[in-house]
Amino acid sequence: MAVNLNIPDESAIYPVAGVEIGIAQAGIKKPGRDDLTLFKFTPGTSVAGVFTRNRFRAAPVQICESRLAASNAIRALIINTGNANAGTGADGLERAFETCRTLSKELGLLEEEILPFSTGVILEPLPVEKITAAVPQCIRALDKNAWFQAAHSIMTTDTLPKICSRQLTLDGRKVTITGVSKGAGMIRPNMATMLGFVATDAEIAPALLKELVKDIANRSFNRITVDGDTSTNDSFIVIATGQSGVQVQDAQSPHYEAIREELTAVALELAQKIVRDAEGATKFITIQVDEAESSQTALKIAYAIAHSPLVKTAFYASDPNLGRILAAIGYAGVDDLNVGALRLWLDDVLVASEGGRNPDYREEDGQRIMQQPEIVVRVALGRGKTSETVYTCDFSHEYVSINADYRS
Amino acid sequence: MAVNLNIPDESAIYPVAGVEIGIAQAGIKKPGRDDLTLFKFTPGTSVAGVFTRNRFRAAPVQICESRLAASNAIRALIINTGNANAGTGADGLERAFETCRTLSKELGLLEEEILPFSTGVILEPLPVEKITAAVPQCIRALDKNAWFQAAHSIMTTDTLPKICSRQLTLDGRKVTITGVSKGAGMIRPNMATMLGFVATDAEIAPALLKELVKDIANRSFNRITVDGDTSTNDSFIVIATGQSGVQVQDAQSPHYEAIREELTAVALELAQKIVRDAEGATKFITIQVDEAESSQTALKIAYAIAHSPLVKTAFYASDPNLGRILAAIGYAGVDDLNVGALRLWLDDVLVASEGGRNPDYREEDGQRIMQQPEIVVRVALGRGKTSETVYTCDFSHEYVSINADYRS
Structure with a gap:
């Protein structure tokens, strides 16, 4: 896998x-x-x-x-x-x-x-x-x-x-x-x-x-x-x-x-x-957060996306259910986040801007990227000049099987 | 389910x-x-x-x-x-x-x-x-x-x-x-x-x-x-x-x-x-953290346990892989945690104390509790008098299926 x-x-x-x-x-x-x-x-x-x-x-x-x-x-x-x-x-x-x-x-x-x-x-x-x-x-x-x-x-x-x-x-x-x-x-x-x-x-x-x-x-x-x-x-x-x-x-x-x-x-x-080679991984996901005022803010948002079981299962399904990524950004603990200034890309496809879906975004573009084995999620915060990158994977049936069976 | x-x-x-x-x-x-x-x-x-x-x-x-x-x-x-x-x-x-x-x-x-x-x-x-x-x-x-x-x-x-x-x-x-x-x-x-x-x-x-x-x-x-x-x-x-x-x-x-x-x-x-009725749930888990000095500390530990995919898949498998609970407590972000003072129970079975496995703990006792549909995990910290309780469920194949298919 x-x-x-x-x-x-x-x-x-x-x-x-x-x-x-x-x-x-x-x-x-x-x-x-x-x-x-x-x-x-x-x-x-x-x-x-x-x-x-x-x-x-x-x-x-x-x-x-x-x-x-x-x-x-x-x-x-x-x-x-x-x-x-x-x-x-x-x-x-x-x-x-x-x-x-x-x-x-x-x-x-x-x-x-x-x-x-x-x-x-x-x-x-x-x-x-x-x-x-x-x-x-x-x-x-x-x-x-x-x-x-x-x-x-x-x-x-x-x-x-x-x-x-x-x-x-x-x-x-x-x-x-x-x-x-x-x-x-x-x-x-x-x-x-x-x-x-x-x-x-x-x-x-x-x-x-x-x-x-x-x-x-x-x-x-x-x-x-x-x-x-x-x-x-x-x-x-x-x-x-x-x-x-x-x-x-x-x-x-x-x-x-x-x-x-x-x-x-x-x-x-x-x-x-x-x-x-993560347990059950089928996708390699790079999460890059740009325009943060500090590493701490960039990492909070990157890890919230990287740890969300809903985001990870959407990657597994190749489903561009991108609202889940926005939800994770929203609960990452950055209290004064201005959602109107935020932009979200999947590879080079601009998905969200100004607090909502990019008007030019087409579902088939998101779908095409989601089917790739390697995907870059990029978030720009409009708060500063710091970037951080975190690497993660999707969440599959195989992860559950491996961890439900480990030890036995 | x-x-x-x-x-x-x-x-x-x-x-x-x-x-x-x-x-x-x-x-x-x-x-x-x-x-x-x-x-x-x-x-x-x-x-x-x-x-x-x-x-x-x-x-x-x-x-x-x-x-x-x-x-x-x-x-x-x-x-x-x-x-x-x-x-x-x-x-x-x-x-x-x-x-x-x-x-x-x-x-x-x-x-x-x-x-x-x-x-x-x-x-x-x-x-x-x-x-x-x-x-x-x-x-x-x-x-x-x-x-x-x-x-x-x-x-x-x-x-x-x-x-x-x-x-x-x-x-x-x-x-x-x-x-x-x-x-x-x-x-x-x-x-x-x-x-x-x-x-x-x-x-x-x-x-x-x-x-x-x-x-x-x-x-x-x-x-x-x-x-x-x-x-x-x-x-x-x-x-x-x-x-x-x-x-x-x-x-x-x-x-x-x-x-x-x-x-x-x-x-x-x-x-x-x-x-x-959580997506894919097969177990109802009560996580009670006692002897904390504040609600915040108790909740940090309770949520770390409740959110760990490894703990959740172990519950799904009815596997008393209890080291995973200790690991979650350890990374919960309580920097001055004294692991030697901590005790961990599954229902009424004392699993861990003094930084290690309770010498009287028997695997079959843990196994018996883990097979129940309702399980209480209790952690005592030895730091104070505050308790907090959080309710969660296990993490199953069905959760992945539901969330990989949702929208389609």
């Missing part, structure tokens, strides 16, 4: 110098499935991350946040699917610590150099003994060319792997950026989404990387929504190994803009892939 | 002295369907109302608000289905005025004594000529015993009529309260819902009635949600004809509490009936 989700040829995925990946079958939820993924980094690597703002932050998220607050010198990530280790209290924290402890012994690292990640069902105890038993298998499998397999092994209800890779040349040196992500439901990242990992072999100063990861998240993972449900486990991680020899010290460095742009492009593509 | 929606026997519906109702087939959307409803009130009747806060307020809502701001002496309501007259700009206002003008001439009333109401598709022109042509038919049909037919004639995607009637005796005089409502989708009233009309033959002072209607809405229609979509046409109207001889001047009047309680009970039952 995924909407135009491009899976690059394996030859177009560039390994990142300084990164090795190992995968194992721990049998966490079901046997015979790759469900445990280890990322190992060369010494000197910098890591930064952003995490969910859900108050029920999962145990591994709490550990990641506290370790990254203390140091950016991270040497390994361990990621399990099949269980989110969220809503699990003190016992959940202990189980996440135990995972890291086992891995630290096997790799000869400090516990604090390891970040744990979990995704899957909430409110069930993490089967930590299955995970620790599979750690040696992960280590034996370590390979710098396992990015494609990692994109598979971190999937849950995803139907397709999400991976993106780019190279650029700076001062005659090749810099590589490669990333993977997962997620298909419980998607409305509020820092980042579960899970996005992007690595580069550029050297990025730790203080700068910390700022950069937030900026990138706000232009990519923090601009997608499937169902408005912010997950307990959202995590977006950027890894800079420094192996290319290209250095970025601060925002004035000559290569800063180029690196930032490419990292953002990879993150945005990975984020959009989550929407393209 | 409605969930335990009680339709009273016609003999249990008491007419309200001073209220007549007339119904016609105007052929607004389809021929052969009762789609135009006239309420006519005796002189001396007081009317008060609350209306949607959606910024795209429909034309009739704008007219109602301005007329009720000027005077409570309303003599008639005219209600059409099949078209919402919303997102229709200045032309929509003119069409609503024309409806009132025609009716005022036929009834010998002032235009300002008439309130118009519309429900149906947004963003399409109101076929006003069909409505004005059917007005004489409404007037010929006026009858004090037509409440049951009115509950039918205001329906759109509703599958069943919503009606409630009560009598009480005060100082030896019988007071009657009867009301009807409609609505099944685009339901998250933010003053009231489209459409609720409650009439009593008590005499209620206009200034008091104006306050009372807000208070009642906040205890009934403003506490239900189906899909989080606040409609452009929500209207809740209370009518007091004064024909019983029982008078209520202010909040100190001896009968104030009794009348308020009964009016609220009728409004709450009518509001709950909307949820019971």
Whole structure:
């Protein structure tokens, strides 16, 4: 059901110098499935991350946040699917610590150099003994060319792997950026989404990387929504190994803009892939709000449209029932909205203006756009110069089926 | 598909002295369907109302608000289905005025004594000529015993009529309260819902009635949600004809509490009936949040649970996937929420406490509750003494079907 989700040829995925990946079958939820993924980094690597703002932050998220607050010198990530280790209290924290402890012994690292990640069902105890038993298998499998397999092994209800890779040349040196992500439901990242990992072999100063990861998240993972449900486990991680020899010290460095742009492009593509493969999605919808006085206003309106079940089912039906979009704009919480100044387009078709239907709008034009697999909804508010864009999908029978059946 | 929606026997519906109702087939959307409803009130009747806060307020809502701001002496309501007259700009206002003008001439009333109401598709022109042509038919049909037919004639995607009637005796005089409502989708009233009309033959002072209607809405229609979509046409109207001889001047009047309680009970039952007949609903869910420090906090959490598509599909599947409820509580926007102090019950089963699963919780207990058609979700926050209750339903395949097909 995924909407135009491009899976690059394996030859177009560039390994990142300084990164090795190992995968194992721990049998966490079901046997015979790759469900445990280890990322190992060369010494000197910098890591930064952003995490969910859900108050029920999962145990591994709490550990990641506290370790990254203390140091950016991270040497390994361990990621399990099949269980989110969220809503699990003190016992959940202990189980996440135990995972890291086992891995630290096997790799000869400090516990604090390891970040744990979990995704899957909430409110069930993490089967930590299955995970620790599979750690040696992960280590034996370590390979710098396992990015494609990692994109598979971190999937849950995803139907397709999400991976993106780019190279650029700076001062005659090749810099590589490669990333993977997962997620298909419980998607409305509020820092980042579960899970996005992007690595580069550029050297990025730790203080700068910390700022950069937030900026990138706000232009990519923090601009997608499937169902408005912010997950307990959202995590977006950027890894800079420094192996290319290209250095970025601060925002004035000559290569800063180029690196930032490419990292953002990879993150945005990975984020959009989550929407393209969203549970039950048949349409990829871009919602652009222009002429706002602030990002906050633009985002309120974009998310009201993106979360409306009535708007989403109309997209599913290819029905230009556009009054539903106006209704969502109207209840978005912008109290002094002047509906007379507002204009609404579907792609290039002006649908509404001056508080009502555009007199030149013809139903068949709306119908034609609604049948496309990719649709741009554009709203102009006449209040200022700020724009924001949010990416979402439609709401189908398949979404209900997937979420009524998940767990069973 | 409605969930335990009680339709009273016609003999249990008491007419309200001073209220007549007339119904016609105007052929607004389809021929052969009762789609135009006239309420006519005796002189001396007081009317008060609350209306949607959606910024795209429909034309009739704008007219109602301005007329009720000027005077409570309303003599008639005219209600059409099949078209919402919303997102229709200045032309929509003119069409609503024309409806009132025609009716005022036929009834010998002032235009300002008439309130118009519309429900149906947004963003399409109101076929006003069909409505004005059917007005004489409404007037010929006026009858004090037509409440049951009115509950039918205001329906759109509703599958069943919503009606409630009560009598009480005060100082030896019988007071009657009867009301009807409609609505099944685009339901998250933010003053009231489209459409609720409650009439009593008590005499209620206009200034008091104006306050009372807000208070009642906040205890009934403003506490239900189906899909989080606040409609452009929500209207809740209370009518007091004064024909019983029982008078209520202010909040100190001896009968104030009794009348308020009964009016609220009728409004709450009518509001709950909307949820019971919500599009595709198979479960009626009560969400009670206790121990909050404010209504605002309690409602944030209650609505986050009520609007989560993942929670709603889990109810549909009778799946005790309760982590989804915790996740919704966590992202509800209560930034200083202490998850360790929070407890969660399904009916009388304690599911979660101290930031994790209650150690005594057994999956089969959760399973048993989830299979019931009526479920109470109770959350205690440990922050204060305020409680709020919100009513909602599950999210089914049928909801998607109904909203993907509506209009066609």
